[in-house]
Amino acid sequence: MAPSPPAPLLLLLLALTGLAVAVAQFPFPPPQQPTTNASDADALRAVFRRWGLENGTTVASEDPCRKRVWFPSFATNASIDCSCDGSTGQCRITHLNVTGYLNLTEIPPALFNLTELVSLDLSSNNLTGPIPPEIANLSKLETWHFNNNQLDGSFPNEASHLTGLQSLWMFDNYIEGTLPEFIANFTNLTDLRIYGMKLQGPIPNNFSNLINLETLMLGDLDGGNSTLEFIASWANLSTLSLRKCGISGQLPNVLPNLPNLKYLDLGSNNLSGPIEPLLSYRSSGQLYISGNNFSGNLPSEMVQSSRPLDVSYNPFLNGSLPNNPAGQKWSINYIGTSIDASRTINSENLTLLNCLNMKECNYNNLITSFSVNCGGKQMTYPDSSSNMFYDDTSELGAVGFHVNTDRQWVVSQVGSDPLSDSPGIVNTTQVIPGIDMPELYQTARTSRSDLWYYVVGLSKGRYTVQLFFAEIVIQRELNNGPGRRSFNIDIQDQNIRTDFDISKEAGGLGRPTNITHEVTIENSVLKIHLYWNGRGTRRIPYEGAYGPLVSAIRVFPPENPINSPPPAQPEPVPQDNNNKDNKRRGVVAGIAALCIAAAVISSSVVYLWWKWVSLVKHPNSW
Numbered sequence: 168m169a170p171s172p173p174a175p176l177l178l179l180l181l182a183l184t185g186l187a188v189a190v191a192q193f194p195f196p197p198p199q200q201p202t203t204n205a206s207d208a209d210a211l212r213a214v215f216r217r218w219g220l221e222n223g224t225t226v227a228s229e230d231p232c233r234k235r236v237w238f239p240s241f242a243t244n245a246s247i248d249c250s251c252d253g254s255t256g257q258c259r260i261t262h263l264n265v266t267g268y269l270n271l272t273e274i275p276p277a278l279f280n281l282t283e284l285v286s287l288d289l290s291s292n293n294l295t296g297p298i299p300p301e302i303a304n305l306s307k308l309e310t311w312h313f314n315n316n317q318l319d320g321s322f323p324n325e326a327s328h329l330t331g332l333q334s335l336w337m338f339d340n341y342i343e344g345t346l347p348e349f350i351a352n353f354t355n356l357t358d359l360r361i362y363g364m365k366l367q368g369p370i371p372n373n374f375s376n377l378i379n380l381e382t383l384m385l386g387d388l389d390g391g392n393s394t395l396e397f398i399a400s401w402a403n404l405s406t407l408s409l410r411k412c413g414i415s416g417q418l419p420n421v422l423p424n425l426p427n428l429k430y431l432d433l434g435s436n437n438l439s440g441p442i443e444p445l446l447s448y449r450s451s452g453q454l455y456i457s458g459n460n461f462s463g464n465l466p467s468e469m470v471q472s473s474r475p476l477d478v479s480y481n482p483f484l485n486g487s488l489p490n491n492p493a494g495q496k497w498s499i500n501y502i503g504t505s506i507d508a509s510r511t512i513n514s515e516n517l518t519l520l521n522c523l524n525m526k527e528c529n530y531n532n533l534i535t536s537f538s539v540n541c542g543g544k545q546m547t548y549p550d551s552s553s554n555m556f557y558d559d560t561s562e563l564g565a566v567g568f569h570v571n572t573d574r575q576w577v578v579s580q581v582g583s584d585p586l587s588d589s590p591g592i593v594n595t596t597q598v599i600p601g602i603d604m605p606e607l608y609q610t611a612r613t614s615r616s617d618l619w620y621y622v623v624g625l626s627k628g629r630y631t632v633q634l635f636f637a638e639i640v641i642q643r644e645l646n647n648g649p650g651r652r653s654f655n656i657d658i659q660d661q662n663i664r665t666d667f668d669i670s671k672e673a674g675g676l677g678r679p680t681n682i683t684h685e686v687t688i689e690n691s692v693l694k695i696h697l698y699w700n701g702r703g704t705r706r707i708p709y710e711g712a713y714g715p716l717v718s719a720i721r722v723f724p725p726e727n728p729i730n731s732p733p734p735a736q737p738e739p740v741p742q743d744n745n746n747k748d749n750k751r752r753g754v755v756a757g758i759a760a761l762c763i764a765a766a767v768i769s770s771s772v773v774y775l776w777w778k779w780v781s782l783v784k785h786p787n788s789w
């Protein structure tokens with residue numbers, strides 16, 4: 168039997184409870200209520216009214232710095248943060264974060280009256296038009312994120328006043344003109360991301376001033392020859408991605424100066440010469456140098472690691488892969504090089520790889536049709552003339568390729584992204600109703616960067632290539648989240664689609680669409696390349712949902728069209744993930760509420776105890 172608490176303790180408890188009630192009813196001294204500076208409050212109200220985020224009454228009746236959060240959610244967010252002066256209770260708005268609203272198209276002028284802003288995040292909306300020069304009014308900005316919008320025009324020169332910037336994200340817009348030289352004056356920058364736009368290079372040499380950079384992602388710069396010397400003294404750099412930046416010449420010997428570098432992507436530039444300057448870096452980091460003109464030997468020390476290594480499409484890079492007696496899992500892609508793999512893979516596969524490189528191709532088992540169920544299991548459809556869809560379920564990791572065992576085709580991928588791992592293969596349990604061969608769309612292969620499919624051994628002639636797609640990854644939240652996938656498609660090195668957005672083409676998420684394209688095959692190899700172009704959102708519903716995705720591929724002679732019944736108009740697919748997400752959010756909210764309640768209770772107990780003690784000790788101080 169538990170002993171009952173002694174009477175004095177009970178009395179104390181009672182007294183405390185009474186005090187709690189008293190204090191709750193007569194807060195004394197009255198707590199200082201924070202009040203937003205009137206100019207800031209007016210500006211914020213004007214902005215939110217313009218964006219339709221709050222109706223006039225509620226926004227007018229509530230003090231912004233007391234409210235702070237309007238719509239907090241996974242996909243859409245509208246919140247502010249304030250800095251309050253403890254003695255006067257006056258608050259200034261320092262952070263504004265409105266993200267994920269596809270119906271926000273304009274930047275209201277009143278925004279630029281929020282002159283105390285330190286952080287402005289308007290990413291993943293649908294902002295259009297040029298960046299207003301009034302951005303210069305926000306001279307205290309340290310964080311400026313306008314990424315994933317539809318902004319155009321050129322970078323306003325007025326932005327050169329924002330010299331305190333530490334984080335500048337401007338990717339996935341349509342901004343044109345040259346990459347501004349004034350960014351080199353933002354020496355406090357630690358994180359700079361500008362790609363997926365229409366900017367011209369070269370990268371200004373005085374970017375070498377940006378010695379505090381930890382993350383630099385530049386890309387998709389047209390024209391202009393840049394060199395790499397500018398990174399020479401960035402000792403804090405950990406992530407460097409310079410894809411399609413027109414970088415030429417040989418590698419400077421600067422990588423030993425960058426002890427923190429863990430991720431290096433120099434893909435699709437014009438770099439040449441030996442790759443030995445990367446040797447010391449390679450022992451600690453991921454390396455992507457696809458699509459350059461490197462030559463000489465690939466040192467075997469660079470291969471023997473589980474960290475991703477992508478040297479593909481450097482036609483003059485040679486040497487031989489080291490022996491791999493233990494069958495270790497190397498994460499390497501060397502398609503499109505002159506590297507000799509005969510010690511590592513069997514001769515049948517080698518013949519096929521050599522076909523891709525056009526070194527030799529004595530292929531005698533010619534075919535005239537081919538189908539693959541990308542990311543999925545083998546499927547057979549009796550009414551379809553190319554009726555067997557190959558299994559394509561090999562996990563390729565961050566980089567890699569798979570040679571099909573009966574030597575007919577190859578799938579190759581580079582899933583380069585410094586910020587997350589690639590899902591590679593994705594699936595859904597949703598059945599897409601009312602269409603021919605619905606199972607094909609339930610699985611897909613994706614990549615954050617590049618996917619290639621090669622069909623080897625096609626007879627000379629003309630072919631119809633059909634690519635099938637359905638967006639099965641992005642799940643639009645009930646409140647219309649901003650996920651957007653965008654990629655380019657080349658067939659036989661000819662671009663056939665730019666900024667391809669599956670759900671836009673299909674008229675909705677989870678709906679099917681296809682592309683039909685005719686090609687002439689001369690040399691037995693068909694090459695299909697799907698690749699990310701720097702555009703689209705990156706994080707919805709999780710990191711890495713933006714790169715190419717394909718559900719199935721079919722190749723057949725055009726004079727032998729495949730008869731398939733015309734598809735019925737599919738119903739929009741219900742998104743079962745929403746329920747799961749909502750449940751999860753409910754649980755999270757519940758836990759958060761419990762935590763808050765616990766915190767409130769414990770802090771009140773401490774507060775009351777403290778008040779009690781001070782009341783007892785100094786009765787006159789109340």
Ligand SMILES: *[C@@H]1O[C@H](CO)[C@@H](O)[C@H](O)[C@H]1NC(C)=O
Nearest residue numbers: 204205206207257280282283
């Ligand atoms: C409120 O902000 C305005 C505009 O920046 C400024 O002129 C004014 O002094 C501020 N008021 C207070 C009480 O800080």
Ligand SMILES: *[C@@H]1O[C@H](CO)[C@@H](O)[C@H](O)[C@H]1NC(C)=O
Nearest residue numbers: 206209210211213214277280
């Ligand atoms: C912004 O400031 C300007 C001048 O300081 C003022 O005329 C204008 O009314 C302000 N706008 C809002 C919405 O506060």
Ligand SMILES: *[C@@H]1O[C@H](CO)[C@@H](O)[C@H](O)[C@H]1NC(C)=O
Nearest residue numbers: 217218219220268270646647
């Ligand atoms: C934009 O959408 C949000 C909710 O998704 C809504 O609250 C707001 O009123 C809309 N704004 C406009 C300008 O339509």
Ligand SMILES: *[C@@H]1O[C@H](CO)[C@@H](O)[C@H](O)[C@H]1NC(C)=O
Nearest residue numbers: 220221222223224225226227
């Ligand atoms: C404004 O918002 C409040 C609270 O969100 C709501 O109760 C009210 O009905 C809204 N008024 C209008 C006109 O939409």
Ligand SMILES: *[C@@H]1O[C@H](CO)[C@@H](O)[C@H](O)[C@H]1NC(C)=O
Nearest residue numbers: 240244264266286288310312
């Ligand atoms: C803005 O809000 C989104 C969603 O909550 C969050 O992911 C992002 O980090 C915030 N931006 C800044 C600059 O804090």
Ligand SMILES: *[C@@H]1O[C@H](CO)[C@@H](O)[C@H](O)[C@H]1NC(C)=O
Nearest residue numbers: 269270271272293294295317
């Ligand atoms: C984005 O804005 C443009 C107009 O500028 C509009 O045509 C388009 O429909 C908007 N996109 C979405 C998803 O609302």
Ligand SMILES: *[C@@H]1O[C@H](CO)[C@@H](O)[C@H](O)[C@H]1NC(C)=O
Nearest residue numbers: 329330331332352353354355
């Ligand atoms: C850069 O950061 C330092 C240290 O935080 C600060 O003192 C300095 O004022 C900043 N520079 C600019 C131009 O804001």
Ligand SMILES: *[C@@H]1O[C@H](CO)[C@@H](O)[C@H](O)[C@H]1NC(C)=O
Nearest residue numbers: 327347348349350351352353
């Ligand atoms: C960079 O700053 C310096 C000194 O403040 C200034 O003279 C120069 O014009 C600036 N450069 C650019 C490109 O704005």
Ligand SMILES: *[C@@H]1O[C@H](CO)[C@@H](O)[C@H](O)[C@H]1NC(C)=O
Nearest residue numbers: 390391392393413415416437
């Ligand atoms: C870049 O440099 C190469 C030679 O290194 C030259 O052929 C090419 O014309 C240059 N391109 C531009 C745009 O300057």
Ligand SMILES: *[C@@H]1O[C@H](CO)[C@@H](O)[C@H](O)[C@H]1NC(C)=O
Nearest residue numbers: 512513515516568569570572
């Ligand atoms: C080469 O072919 C064999 C079967 O013949 C297969 O198991 C293996 O995965 C292939 N190697 C590569 C690198 O695709």
Ligand SMILES: *[C@@H]1O[C@H](CO)[C@@H](O)[C@H](O)[C@H]1NC(C)=O
Nearest residue numbers: 543590592593594595596610
């Ligand atoms: C679908 O994807 C999930 C998560 O990646 C995986 O666990 C599951 O095995 C997959 N199902 C099929 C049928 O491939």
Ligand SMILES: *[C@@H]1O[C@H](CO)[C@@H](O)[C@H](O)[C@H]1NC(C)=O
Nearest residue numbers: 603680681682731732733734
């Ligand atoms: C390809 O899409 C078109 C509509 O764009 C449709 O008529 C056709 O049936 C589709 N083909 C297949 C094989 O699903």
